[in-house]
Amino acid sequence: MTGMAEQVPPGTAPGSTGWWRGAAIYQVYLRSFADGNGDGIGDLAGLRGRLRHLSDLGVDALWLNPWYPSPMVDGGYDVADYRDIDPAFGTLAEAEKLIEEAHGLGIRVIVDIVPNHCSDRHAWFQEALRSGPGSAARARFWFRPGRGDAPPNDWNSIFGGPAWTRVPDGEWYLHLFAPEQPDFNWTDPEVRAEFLDVLRFWFDRGVDGIRIDSAAVLVKDPDAEPDGLDPYTDRDGVHDIYRAWRRTSDGYGDRALIGELWLPDQNRFAAYLAPDELHTAFNFDFLGCPWDAAALRRVIDTTLETHTPLGAPPTWVLSNHDVTRPVTRFGREDTSFDLNDRRHGAPTDLRLGLRRARAAALLAMALPGSVYVYQGEELGLWEVEDLPEDRLQDPIWFRSGRTDRGRDGCRVPIPWSGDAPGFGFGGDPWLPQPPAWRDLTVEAQSADASSTLGLYRRGLRLRRELLGFGSMTWRAMGEDVLAFDRESGITCVVNLGARPVRLPEGREPLLASDPLNQQGELPPDTAVWLR
Known part of the structure; x- marks a missing residue:
């Protein structure tokens, strides 16, 4: 369970x-x-x-x-x-x-x-650019001196390319995403x-x-x-x-x-x-x-x-x-x-x-x-x-x-x-x-x-009435099938295999992602809720 x-x-x-x-x-x-x-x-x-x-x-x-x-x-x-x-x-x-x-x-x-991060147009970042190295305004972001003409470290942006951009006074600022998205310094x-x-x-x-x-x-x-x-x-x-x-x-x-x-x-x-x-x-x-x-x-x-x-x-x-x-x-x-x-x-x-x-x-x-x-x-x-x-x-x-x-x-x-x-x-x-x-x-x-x-x-709408938060219990219906019971009495069966699946007896189909076959079986790549 x-x-x-x-x-x-x-x-x-x-x-x-x-x-x-x-x-x-x-x-x-x-x-x-x-x-x-x-x-x-x-x-x-x-x-x-x-x-x-x-x-x-x-x-x-x-x-x-x-x-x-x-x-x-x-x-x-x-x-x-x-x-x-x-x-x-x-x-x-x-x-x-x-x-x-x-x-x-x-x-x-x-x-x-x-x-x-914020935009480089944010008032705080604009103030940081104006205020210069060592300022309280820059302390809200990650400004650092470089290694000569290289950035402070070799971090890469999640969006690709380096994670540092240089400003005119020589310092660099960190941006894990785009250069227009300077990272906040959360130690501040x-x-x-x-x-x-x-x-x-x-x-x-x-x-x-x-x-x-x-x-x-x-x-x-x-x-x-x-x-x-x-x-x-x-x-x-x-x-x-x-x-x-x-x-x-x-x-x-x-x-x-x-x-x-x-x-x-x-x-x-x-x-x-x-x-x-x-x-x-x-x-x-x-x-x-x-x-x-x-x-x-x-x-x-x-x-x-x-x-x-x-x-x-x-x-x-x-x-x-x-x-x-x-x-x-x-x-x-x-x-x-x-x-x-x-x-x-x-x-x-x-x-x-x-x-x-x-x-x-x-x-x-x-x-x-x-x-x-x-x-x-x-x-x-x-x-x-x-x-x-x-x-x-x-x-x-x-x-x-x-x-x-x-x-x-x-x-x-x-x-x-x-x-x-x-x-x-x-x-x-x-x-x-x-x-x-x-x-x-x-x-x-x-x-x-x-x-x-x-x-x-x-x-x-059925989910709001019958499902939502609560418990579930797995049913064994084969290695290509996901099946479980919810405490409200609803059973969900999903067939991820290549062949139709027989459904549990005594259960009424409530909603299916696609029609059952003529034998009342669950076709491949189909889900059904039963009650």
Whole structure:
């Protein structure tokens, strides 16, 4: 038996419902969701006009990628002001109205905080450039003298190329991502105090949760001698930061801290979920797992074994704004995902990929904990891998010397209606949509209960009633089958093999990712919920 007791985790603030423990959370990449003013860029007006879609879908919360003023070098993850809204998206007053309207529909709101770095246009970094070496303004960042004409050390940027850039007075500053994203120095008390105030600013406006970008890389020591550890990922000192954040969030009651943590070591991962740190974190092992029964079983077991002793809810994630869409990934010979090798242009069977993606969706929804849906996933969209090179905007494309096309293919604006590109998005979309998406619009799928949208609507609503957080028990049905019972009486069966599978007797099919065969058996690459 593998499971989790239905309990409130130690350290949960008084009066908290722990809403995040079994929530279905929808990720809104605002730039690509819906355009309300016709300029081709998604915005708050567009999102507010489409909130009913989220309500009809049956989600409990929405998570917004950064919406702050930004030069948009990295899709808004280069933040120039953490307490305002980028004019391309709207105004702070509109953001407050969105939170109010979402709450009116029973939808909570999670915002993205980027604590590792800011934009080089941020007032603090501009002050640092003006103030010069040794100044208090520079102490908020990682400025260092070089080794002659060489940078202070040989660290490379996550986006490619060196992680240091030289300024006119000769010093160098650290940026783990693009040069336009200088890293904060988290040993500086002003940095720590500033972000606690940013948390309070958004909690005061009714935000229900904070998604923490690049949560494991805040603490680093560029001056240290090599010690055998990663020089900037998962350093022990990062936990002091999140203990302070937790004390702040607990002061507001029902608020969640959600970490973006790409860590290979599950024990190190679990340390962030201590009762006085983060409430939950993204499960990237599940996201990157290949379409293979044994591999998925291992990931699910390890996830539950990691979370159960802590009373922390696991998360189940199939895609987001950084990864290849499941319809494309699951249609390839290698169905795993690796940030360092996106396999752009690999042969893809989209029909097979969609079949597997629909089955994977029912698997993810049936597991105990919270589930995330990235916008367009509910429509069965595929990765757009043939975007014109002159339209690509991801810094990975430029930093890789135009050899890695980056993440733009999963960020193409979603289709709402009509039969020609634009598809009711608003203006001329900032990234072009494939004409073949005419059959995947919200409008086209809404009338078809068997569509992917219909599957997600039914699945998420049944999940809210019958699944969510709780325990599960595995059933033995063969090495190519994942089968488990939930305490509500629902059984989930997923056939990852090449032949149909007989279902348990005395169980009624409640929802299937694709039809059963004429003998009532579960076909390959299909999932079913039974009761």
